[in-house]
Amino acid sequence: MDFERSDTQRALLDALGTLLNRHAGPQRCRELAARGAYDHELESELRAAGFLDVFGEADAGPLEAVLAVEQISAQLGAITPVPHLLVLPALGLPVPEGPVVLADRDAPGPVRYGGEARQLLVAGADRCATAELSPDDAEPVPSAYGYPLARVVPRLAENLAPGTSQAMINWWRVGVCAEALGMMQRAFDLTVAYAKDRTVFGRALGSFQALQHRLAESSVLLEGSRWLTYEAAFRGATAESSAVAAAYTMAALHRLTRETHQITGAVGLTREHDLHLWTLRLQAVRAELGGLRAHRRAVVTSRWGVAAA
Amino acid sequence: MEFALSEADTAFRSDLVGFLDRELAEGWNRSECGLGSAVYTDFSRGFVRTLAAKGWLTPHWPPEYGGGGQGAWQHFVLGEEMWKRGEPRGPQYMNVNWVGPALIKYGTEEQRRSLLPPIARGDVFWCQGFSEPEAGTDLAALRTRAARDGEDYILNGQKIWTSYANEADYCFLLARTGSVADGRDGISVFLLPLNTPGVEVRRIDGFVGEHSFNELFLTDVRVPGTCLLGEENKGWDIVRRTLAYERVGAPRYARAALVLDGLAGWCRAAGLLTDPGVQEQFGDARALCEAARVLVYRVIDERAKAKEPSPMAYQARAAMVQAERAVGDLALDVMGTEALAEQSRGDAQFRNSLGAGIAAGSYEVQLNLISRLILKLPKG
Ligand SMILES: Cc1cc2nc3c(=O)[nH]c(=O)nc-3n(C[C@H](O)[C@H](O)[C@H](O)COP(=O)(O)OP(=O)(O)OC[C@H]3O[C@@H](n4cnc5c(N)ncnc54)[C@H](O)[C@@H]3O)c2cc1C
Numbered sequence: 181m182d183f184e185r186s187d188t189q190r191a192l193l194d195a196l197g198t199l200l201n202r203h204a205g206p207q208r209c210r211e212l213a214a215r216g217a218y219d220h221e222l223e224s225e226l227r228a229a230g231f232l233d234v235f236g237e238a239d240a241g242p243l244e245a246v247l248a249v250e251q252i253s254a255q256l257g258a259i260t261p262v263p264h265l266l267v268l269p270a271l272g273l274p275v276p277e278g279p280v281v282l283a284d285r286d287a288p289g290p291v292r293y294g295g296e297a298r299q300l301l302v303a304g305a306d307r308c309a310t311a312e313l314s315p316d317d318a319e320p321v322p323s324a325y326g327y328p329l330a331r332v333v334p335r336l337a338e339n340l341a342p343g344t345s346q347a348m349i350n351w352w353r354v355g356v357c358a359e360a361l362g363m364m365q366r367a368f369d370l371t372v373a374y375a376k377d378r379t380v381f382g383r384a385l386g387s388f389q390a391l392q393h394r395l396a397e398s399s400v401l402l403e404g405s406r407w408l409t410y411e412a413a414f415r416g417a418t419a420e421s422s423a424v425a426a427a428y429t430m431a432a433l434h435r436l437t438r439e440t441h442q443i444t445g446a447v448g449l450t451r452e453h454d455l456h457l458w459t460l461r462l463q464a465v466r467a468e469l470g471g472l473r474a475h476r477r478a479v480v481t482s483r484w485g486v487a488a489a
Numbered sequence: 490m491e492f493a494l495s496e497a498d499t500a501f502r503s504d505l506v507g508f509l510d511r512e513l514a515e516g517w518n519r520s521e522c523g524l525g526s527a528v529y530t531d532f533s534r535g536f537v538r539t540l541a542a543k544g545w546l547t548p549h550w551p552p553e554y555g556g557g558g559q560g561a562w563q564h565f566v567l568g569e570e571m572w573k574r575g576e577p578r579g580p581q582y583m584n585v586n587w588v589g590p591a592l593i594k595y596g597t598e599e600q601r602r603s604l605l606p607p608i609a610r611g612d613v614f615w616c617q618g619f620s621e622p623e624a625g626t627d628l629a630a631l632r633t634r635a636a637r638d639g640e641d642y643i644l645n646g647q648k649i650w651t652s653y654a655n656e657a658d659y660c661f662l663l664a665r666t667g668s669v670a671d672g673r674d675g676i677s678v679f680l681l682p683l684n685t686p687g688v689e690v691r692r693i694d695g696f697v698g699e700h701s702f703n704e705l706f707l708t709d710v711r712v713p714g715t716c717l718l719g720e721e722n723k724g725w726d727i728v729r730r731t732l733a734y735e736r737v738g739a740p741r742y743a744r745a746a747l748v749l750d751g752l753a754g755w756c757r758a759a760g761l762l763t764d765p766g767v768q769e770q771f772g773d774a775r776a777l778c779e780a781a782r783v784l785v786y787r788v789i790d791e792r793a794k795a796k797e798p799s800p801m802a803y804q805a806r807a808a809m810v811q812a813e814r815a816v817g818d819l820a821l822d823v824m825g826t827e828a829l830a831e832q833s834r835g836d837a838q839f840r841n842s843l844g845a846g847i848a849a850g851s852y853e854v855q856l857n858l859i860s861r862l863i864l865k866l867p868k869g
Contacts, residue, residue, distance in 0.1 A: 181562065182491040183790045189490065243490060254609035372864055387867040392860035399859055400804045400811070403787075404780030411783055414492040476772025477765060483775055484753045486762050 183407070185247075190311035192234070192244055193251060199225055200255040206454050209256035216328040218279045218296050226252075226259070227277075235269035242266070242351075246358045246413040254362030256457055260293055262355030263301065270351040270417070271308065271344055273301075281313070281332060282352055287470040290321040290353035294330030301348065302337065308344040309337040349469065350417040351479075353426040356411040356465045360429050363458040363465070364402055364436045370455055371395070371440040374448075391443060398439050401432035423478035430472040433462055492786075497769055498562045502615065505570050509577075512539060517577055526700075532654055533579030537611035540578070547585050547609045552820040553837050554593055554601060555609030561793035565740070572743035584608045584615040586738045588661050591678075591731040595719035604659075618648040618662035618681070620726075625650075626851055627727070628663075629673040633707060636666035642666075642717065644679065644687075644710040652688045652848075654703035657683055663728070667764070673725040674818035678718040685710050697844040734797035736806045737788045737852060742781035745816040748838045749774055752816075755834065756823055760790025767823055774815040781808040806857040810846045 185193070195384040203222045212219055226232055235245040249261045263280035279293035281300045300311045309346040311334035372395060375386030383392060408428050412421035437459050441448050448455045469475065480486050494502065516532050540546040549564035550556020568586070571578055576839040578585070589608050592601055600780075607613045624631040644664055654660065661680045667675020669797025676727040683690065687710035719727050753771060756762040791799060820827045820835035828835025846852035860866045 181494060181786055181790050183787045183791070185490060235790050294598075327654040347539070372866070376865075376867060384867040385629050386759050386860075386864075387869045389857070389869050392864075392866050392869070393853065393856040395864055395866065396856040396859035397807070399863060400784075400807045403801075403804050404784055404808055407783035407787060408776075408780055410490060411492045414490065423772070424779045427772045431773065431776070473765070473769055476770075476776070479772035480753075480762065480768040484750075484757070484762065484771070486768070 188239055189244060189247060191248060192240065194430055195229065196231060196248055196251050199229055199231075200251065200257060204252070204255040204257040206256060206457055209258060209457055213326065217258065218260075218328075219292055220278065222257055223259045223264070223277070225390060226264075227275075228435040232264050232275050233269075241409060242270070242354075242416065243413040245269070246354060246409065249355060249358040250362040250409075252283055252362070253359040253461075254366050256461070260297075262352060262359060266351045266358075267301065267356045270298075270347060271301075271340065273310070281463045282348070282468075283332070284349070284352075284469055287468075287474065290323070290331050291331040292327040292329060293339070294318050294332045295320050295328055297332075300332060300334050302334075302347045303345045303352075304339075306342050306345050308340045308348050310340065311335070324460060325463050326457065327455060327464050329464075346419060347417075348418055350422040352469060353422040354409060354412050354417045355476065356468050357405065357412070357425045357429040360404075360462060360465050361405055361409055362435050363462050364405070364433060367440045367455060367458040367462070368395075368402055369438060369460075370450075371443050374444050378445075385443070394439050395443070398432075398436055401428075401435055405429035405432045419482035420479065423475055423482050426469070426475035427472065427479050430466055430475055431446065433466050437462060437466075494562060494566070497568055498560075501563050502566045502570065505567065506808050508543070508545075509570060509574060512536065513574060513577060517574070529575075529577070530579045530653070530861055533577055533581060534611075537579075537581045541609060541611040546578075546581070546611050547589060549713045550589060550605075550609065554589070554605045561789055565789045568738060569740045569743050572740045573747050575744055575747065576739075580614050580616070580656065581611065582739060583617060584613070584848075587731050587735045588615045591661070591727060592680075594731070595678075597715070599715060600680065600718070613659060614653060614657040614658045615661055616654045616657040616683075616703075617652075618660040621647060622649050626854055629676070631665060631671075631676065632669065633664045635666050635677060635679060637666075637714075638711070640714045642679070642712050642714065644681070644707045644712065646707050648705035648707070649693070649702075651690075651703045651705050652700065654683065654705055655701060659683060661723055666724075672721070675722055676724040677721050678724040678727050679712065680716050680718055681710070681712060682716075684710060687711070697840055700841075700844070704766050707788065725819045733802065736802045736855075737785045737809070739846065739849075740782075740785055741809050742778045742785070742812045745781075745813045746775070746840070748779040748820070748834055749778060749816050750825065751834050752820055752838075758848065760832055761823060770819050770822060774812070777808070777812040777815045781805065781812040784808045800858060803855040803858045804863070806850065807852060807859065810852045810855070813838075813842045813845040817845075840846055845869065858861050 203225050214287050231248055234240045235242055244267045252261045260279045263277050263282050276299050279297040281294055281297040283302045285304050300313050302309045316487045317334055318332045321329040323329045336380050344397050378385040383452055408425040412425040414423045447453050544557050548557035548559040592604055611683045618834055621631050635644050636643045662679045662681045663676055664679055665675050666677040687708045689706040691704045695702045703861045761767050787806050788802045817839040824835040
């Protein structure tokens with residue numbers, strides 16, 4: 181066991197951090213959000229620098245890809261990092277340019293970047309299907325949650341090999357955990373900083389034990405999410421490890437969202453403040469794959485061999 | 490990052506599992522239920538001697554004191570496998586995990602020679618005499634006095650909640666050698682044989698599983714100066730350093746996970762495991778057990794690298810409490826009135842979980858420490 185980052189991981193994250201500082205972050209996110217746009221520029225920078233190939237590399241791999249997804253999400257990168265860095269490589273599929281949509285046959289609904297994406301990957305009962313999308317297939321859905329959403333109804337689909345569906349879902353689960361982790365950490369750090377700076381009744385907000393305990397519990401949830409997610413990636417996203425990570429991380433997400441907004445008071449509810457950039461996007465992650473309830477039931481299916489309810 | 494045990498530790502785990510399958514086949518059939526009960530405390534007396542003979546009672550101690558010089562992970566794997574079976578070492582885990590190491594670190598040569606071999610052989614029980622009626626969470630308020638009288642000390646006072654004192658041979662006791670105003674700077678550790686005249690053990694009737702509480706009354710108990718561990722008034726440091734890792738030394742999530750598996754079997758038989766609501770509760774409880782596991786592993790990794798203990802241990806402890814509570818609540822929720830039957834899985838886990846956030850440093854104390862030491866929030 182080794183819970184420390186390796187030299188390779190540190191180097192990778194440093195390089196990624198430099199790139200994201202230039203091409204992502206709250207400022208860039210605001211500009212793109214105003215247009216509801218996908219960040220093609222960021223994607224091509226990531227591609228040119230090799231970050232989209234990390235999953236299959238000899239000196240890196242799925243765990244490093246997960247660390248990258250976490251960091252891209254923390255910096256609000258407006259791309260689709262889960263399909264690009266995890267799901268497509270795990271299925272041995274090429275990573276096309278532009279957004280890719282992941283969909284779950286059992287959990288229909290609007291999808292992130294559905295209007296702009298030209299490729300869709302759907303998890304079926306046993307096999308995945310890939311489909312080309314055209315703008316006519318998408319019906320945009322107005323939304324306040326930080327991502328452009330659309331309902332898509334693909335026309336032509338091509339089935340992949342048997343068993344691909346489970347592999348896709350497992351990596352997708354690990355992926356939403358990694359995204360959530362990056363965003364929850366930023367929302368949490370911002371809230372802890374606020375609790376130290378804000379003075380009420382002549383003392384720091386964070387000196388009240390009622391709030392201290394809630395922040396302390398939140399930190400436990402964050403760390404639990406972190407290490408379950410990394411461990412699941414290390415184990416190759418087995419059905420149980422990925423469901424466990426998602427069940428825990430999504431429960432953490434619910435709690436973190438409430439606590440960060442409660443503790444930052446009214447200012448945290450404004451567009452001017454950065455908190456919402458992470459917390460609203462988090463809700464899109466929360467809803468994917470059937471959400472917390474589905475993740476929890478998937479734990480039971482994988483651990484105790486019960487048919488899905 | 491690497492989330493796998495070394496080959497040597499994995500091989501050790503499978504040896505151990507085989508050994509436990511054989512040794513526990515008889516006489517340990519209700520390990521999920523009877524933690525702390527008299528029948529299993531008796532069982533554990535024989536069992537730990539078998540373990541000792543195999544070199545697995547104190548594998549992590551240095552060889553000169555009856556240990557195998559093994560690393561932190563092997564020691565932890567041992568603890569985890571024991572808790573996965575409901576801890577057949579009974580109260581022994583205390584002496585092997587921290588009383589022994591404290592003696593090794595702070596004891597005189599004479600203390601080590603006389604006290605360590607019986608622990609390594611599995612011949613003695615120790616108990617922990619910290620809490621007092623007016624000093625629980627606020628341990629520094631303890632009042633039990635140790636007054637010097639020539640070469641001896643005379644102890645007077647009262648301890649409470651002392652687990653296993655009714656069975657134990659020795660008590661690792663905190664007493665005040667300085668004044669109450671000195672707070673934690675006036676406290677010393679005494680290694681008290683419980684058969685010393687003036688020590689009276691009274692049982693307190695509790696309902697936390699089969700576990701029993703005790704009170705210790707100390708009336709003019711005369712002990713030789715050789716019973717003092719380390720320096721006078723430095724007891725707090727000894728406890729802080731020795732117990733730093735022991736917050737996670739009892740991997741309680743492993744027992745909670747064992748109970749959860751048993752409950753899943755129960756629900757399957759009752760036709761409940763396909764119920765979506767029941768499934769959600771199981772998924773949540775399992776995730777909490779697993780989170781506690783990885784957070785504890787993180788602390789063990791630090792220890793294996795011989796780093797200074799960091800406050801991450803408090804997060805791990807808090808996660809363990811959450812896991813135990815979730816499994817206890819689930820047990821009552823899913824089993825219905827069946828859980829009320831004495832020694833059912835639900836009964837044992839629920840009653841145990843009531844004490845999970847109180848024993849060994851309360852849940853709130855862990856949160857206070859996280860706030861102060863990890864989040865660096867301002868003082869209240
Ligand atoms: C099963 C079990 C076994 C035990 N075995 C032993 C043993 O072998 N030896 C031994 O010495 N002791 C033992 N104890 C005692 C245990 O260590 C104490 O019960 C514990 O330290 C809490 O002290 P208290 O019960 O006096 O509660 P109190 O200190 O009165 O606290 C009551 C409640 O208030 C909360 N609280 C207190 N102070 C604060 C604060 N500053 N901020 C926020 N909340 C606070 C606590 O968290 C707790 O929930 C055992 C207890 C249990 C339940």
